[in-house]
Amino acid sequence: MRIGIGGMAVECSQFCPHRTTYDDFRVTRGAALLGRYSWTRPDGDLAGRVEWVPLVHAVALPGGPVERAAYDRVKRELTGRIRESGTLDGLVYDIHGAMSVVGLDDAEADLTEAVRAAAGPRALLSAAMDLHGNVSRRFAARLDLLTAHRLAPHEDAWETRERAACKLVERLESGKGRPYRAWVQIPVLLPGEKTSTRLEPAASLYGGLGAVEALDGVVDAALWVGYAWADEERCRAAAVVTADDPRLAVHQAGLLARRYWDARRGFRFVGPTGDADSCIARAAASPRRPFVISDSGDNPTAGGAGDLPYMLGRLLAHDDLASGRVTALHPGITDPRAVAACFAAGVGAAVTLRVGGQVSAGTGPHAEPYELTGTVTALEPAGEGAPGSSAQGGGGRTAAVTRGGVTVVLTERRRPFHTRADFGALDPRGYDLVVVKIGYLEPELYALAADWLLALTPGGVDQDLLRLGHHRVRRPLYPFDDEGFEEPDLTAVLL
Template sequence: MSASPVRRLRIGIGGMAIESSQFCPHRSMYDDFRVTRGDELLARYAWTRPDDALAERVEWVPLVHAVALPGGPVERGTYDLIRTELTARIRDSGPLDGLVYDIHGAMSVVGLADAEADLTDAVRDATGPGTLISAAMDLHGNVSRRFAERLDLLTAHRLAPHEDAWETRERAARKLVERLVSGRGRPYRAWVQVPVLLPGEKTSTRLEPAKSLYGQLSSVEALAGVVDAAIWVGYAWADEERCRAAVVVTADSPELAVTQAELLARQYWNARRDFVFAGPTGDADDCIARAVASTWRPFLISDSGDNPTAGGAGDLPYMLGRLLAHEDLASGRVTALHPGITDPEAVAACFAAGVGTEVTLRVGGRVSAGTGPHAEPYELTGTVTALEAPPSPGPAAPRGNPAYDGGGRSAAVTRGGVTVVLTERRRPFHTRADFGTLDPLGYDLVVVKIGYLEPELYAMAADWLLALTPGGVDQDLLRLGHQRVRRPLYPFDDEGFEGPDLTAVVL
């Protein structure tokens, strides 16, 4: 008699991912999200392919996934629409053994104090208690107790920049399958928050102490009985009680989980004053002056306060004004490329005028005007030097980032030595391809709305400065005006704040 075939596990895939600055006037709407279902959703992940080793054991059940470029808080109606679809698809899918929960961890929703906890409550209610849920998260997410206790497994990126983002999702999926195959059920999670909240640009794993703190996680995970170990630095540009660092160690033994979690939490706390910016810093004028005077080319400058991939509006013309205030750049003796200010009206005017035409525009401030002098539109007279209308994006490749597709049309306008790229939609400039027909290597300075440099920009830069500019993701947290974070909290509180309770709670 032949053996009965092994039942394939039914594992759903779904989630909602965005990080949202509550200090940004932008509001994230449904059209800002790339929503995938069915085969298009499965195509996001390499490990769902029929030739993957998991295929014999798992029937992957695509639910719905929504991902957006970071921005301002999500409008409540948009959130409710996505949450309702996700939970309905879970209920309609039939019994699930597991769920790969692909989220970010720093989503803010208008009217909610802990959006990921609210979403996870709804997801858990839909799956029922018997489904194991494994969350893959960004290390810049927030991990409240309410959120964590509804999950069975949770892990986060171990690199910043996030070169391991897809590896993190795969780890969450494979750990879930291992757990289900083993029959050991729900592991113990030791959770502890650390009263530290740092901007992402101070927590790059290229530098100490983050390099060593995160570098040891794989060794902790390798300990007998440990399932996973993760550290979250938190998201500094939301103003909620949950915003702070956190550690979760998942293990078969509660004692082991607690011991390792408390050790990691203590190390993080002890290192709090050792975190430094990922590169040399200065204000806008200082960074521009140093870059102009340097012989290194191209010299990159990060316009960090308006970084759209951290939640900035992406429409601030502040750096454009500072560039053109420098005589060498205004005269054309030194050249600079500055992508990309979001301004659909200015882009439309450039397309109507055509390449080679002189235009006078009020640039930027379409969303942010009124939030401060740095956000007022900048009057720019220059020549349209490039127009680009990229084709609509197709289905994302498994290793692509669909949140960053669809930047719409763009226009380049040159005045003196400064070429500014205007975009219809908020978008990043992280790779050579993002610049289109413009060659960043052909300019003396490249001034990008970003924080620490992503890998291709990092490789491109002959030298680099991080400009501490104003905006919705200002790196100087103390000038943002947090009101609802739980105090005491470093760096808002420092002197006399030496003995936090770092006792881990078993969930």
């Protein structure tokens, strides 16, 4: 069998002023693309059964919508390589599901229609997706198999890709042809921080998918939360069951949808919450160290700009932190001009900077640059092996500036701080507070934290969906509409 591998993966907040360019993508081809996956190796479980055909894969750190020219460039290369590859029996389609593109209403549907046209009607397309993707009927109808992560945080991301590949291979080897796909959307749209599988009801909803998949005749079962920070009709939860028996597929998809709908009011934030000032006050007064606070509204790994200095201002407005009686590490505000100024000044130099707001200024008082006077306490050069160099979009240079008890890490490029290695020479365990631009804590941060609070801060991925201003999502939709909500039709349909 000849099976291609390719895709385009990014999630995009339409409430974020950032724009994702071609340079923000890590583009992989050839042997490097095959090297991304364990199941393409000569000694892997699928060895000898498949000729893998690497196409092109582009992945970027979440951010604002993709510029149309960047999207078109990747789309042309992907579809061109499919056509040039000769006959393909199938395609492992490695995507996210929450990509927004300037000028398009349903970017994944547009890309998938082009991929289907290039691959031809005979090839089977198997998509591996993030559970925070959106699954419109137009998009899903062009696929033969589609599955999603079953854990949030996404500790099973690579397992999901392998499942998509193995299901495709099994399907082709069986000679059964296309399975039936039963699809239904659920009028619920919640942020990921309210749907973590660490807690109920998501733990049971997602934990039960394996039992559905194990039913005789079922190929796969998947649930999508949807992506809350885009404003399109497709943004809502969805269930898809793939099976050889169409009635079984429809029935099981309907059951999944009903369970999700019935549980909608039970979803809650994955951790204790508060506004910025109350979270800082509680953390500063606590004996537990390090105490981690999530600056959730500007989380770059959910689509935030990553340049908001709002939390920096609130930290330095607290007397104990401003005086140094309590210490805090706050990575990482994206500001290349401030980083350049720090490198020019050198470690130990006093600097006065206007920090942050390079992209977001003008979107509200929380986004205005913050005037910071402090001392440059650390500089990290860019390059392979530098902190963040393995992140989507790359790491770039970083500079740490300290004022009072607060050390802020400024970054040249948008990047996450999820692992101990991301902090470089700065040890987060040496501070009383660690205030990170993230939502729910990734595993290493979760293990590091002696305690934790989720600060409901403003930004492009604000957890308070009702204050963002959605106006294009299809209504009624929970939680935008609740009282008087008519019982939805949750009947699954065959694609």
